Amino acid sequence: MQPILETRNLTKVFHRGSLLARDRIVAVDNVTFSMQRGEVFTLAGESGCGKTTTARMILGFEQPTSGEIIYGKGEERWHPRVWFSQRIQAVFQNPFETFNPLRKVEGYLFETVNHYKLASSKAEAEELINSKLEAVGLSYGEVAGRYPSEFSGGQLQRISIARSLLVDPSVLIADEPVSMVDASIRMSIVNLFRRLRDELDMGILYITHDLATAYYLGGQIAIMFRGNTMEMGPVQEVLTNPRHPYTQLLRESIPEADPEKKWRGRISIAETEQEEYLREGCKFAGRCPQVMEICKKQVPELVDVDGVQVKCHLYVDRGSVHEEVS
Ligand code: SF4
Secondary structure, three states: OOOEEEEEEEEEEEOOOOOOOOOOEEEEEEEEEEOOOEEEEOOOOOOOOOOHHHHHHOOOOOOOOOOEEEOOOOOOOOHHHHHHHHHHHOOOOOHHHOOOOOOOOOHHHHHHHHHOOOOOHHHHHHHHHHHHHHHHHHHHHHHOOOOOOHOOOOHHHHHHHHHHHOOOOOOOOEEEOOOOHHHHHHHHHHHHHHHHHHOOOEEEEEEEEEEHHHHHHHHHEOOOOOOEEEEEHHHHHHHHHHOOOOHHHHHHHHOOOOOOOOOOOOOOOOOHHHHHHHOOOOOOOOOOOOHHHHOOOOOOOOOOOOOEEOHHHHOOOOOEEEOOOO
16 A cells, blocks of 8 residues: 655755854755555654644655655655645644634634635535534534634644544544643544544544553554654553653553653753753663663664564564655
C-alpha cells in the first residue's frame, strides 16, 4: 500500500544569536516516517522536541532545510496544489484562537465552502455544513447565529474539526488538539479522531506530549527529543515495552496507559533546551541514567530492534542498522 504521507530525512536548521556568535540549531534532524490511510501516526515528546516544526513543514508553513515530504502518492486526486490546499487539513491546539470572538462561528464554515466552491447554493452549503457538523456530534441548528463565546472549548474544537472535514481531506494534522480542552471532554475528542480514522479512512498525524491519548489512538508513534527520532514503531509496543532510555523516562511519567488520567509531570521542560540541541553525540546524554562515554562523542545510529527503531548506543550490537533514505 502507498503511504498517504511520507517524510524522508526531513531537516530544519535555525540560526540563533549574533553574526559573530551564531548557534546552529537543528530543530528537526533527518526525520523519516510514513503514514497510511486509516492510520494514526503520533509525533510525541516534550515541548521543544521538534514535533510542531515537523508539522509546520508538512503544512507548508516552514521551508525544510533539506529532505523531502511526499504527499498522497498513488492518490487518485493527487496534484501538488490540490494536496496543499485541500487534501491535508489541520486542527490546532487552542480553539479559542481559531475563531474571532466578534464573528459568528458559522461565517467560518460558509467561508470555507465558498473558498473551495463546495456548493452552488446557500441551501446546498447549509446541508454540507450540517453533515460535517453531525460527523462531529453537532448540527447546523446548534451553531447558526452564535458567537465563539457561546460555545465550550470542546465544542469549538469540534467545529474546527468539522470545518476541516468540509473538503474531505485525506490527512488531518492535529497539533495538541486536546491540551486546551477540559479533561472531562478530552476523551470525547480523542474518540472522535478514532471514529474519523475508521469511518472516513483518514490518516491522522497526531502531535502530542500526552502518551496516554497516543496509546489510546493506536497506530504508529515516533518519540522525538531535540529534533531527533529516538524511538519509532507500533504505539502499543513502544509504550508498553520502551527500549530507549528517554521513552522509558516518559513512560514512567504516566500512571498507566489510562487516557482518563493526566501526566504526573515528572518530566519538566528542560531549562537547558539550547544546550541539549547543541550537544555533541546523543542529545539525551545530559539526562540519561545509562549514559556511557561514547554517548558524549558519537551520535547513535537508528537501529531496528524487533520491528522498533531505536536511536541509542545501548542497542548498536542488538539491532540491524536502519538505512537512511537516499
Ligand atoms: Fe543514553 Fe547513550 Fe542511549 Fe543516549 S545513546 S539514550 S545517552 S545510553
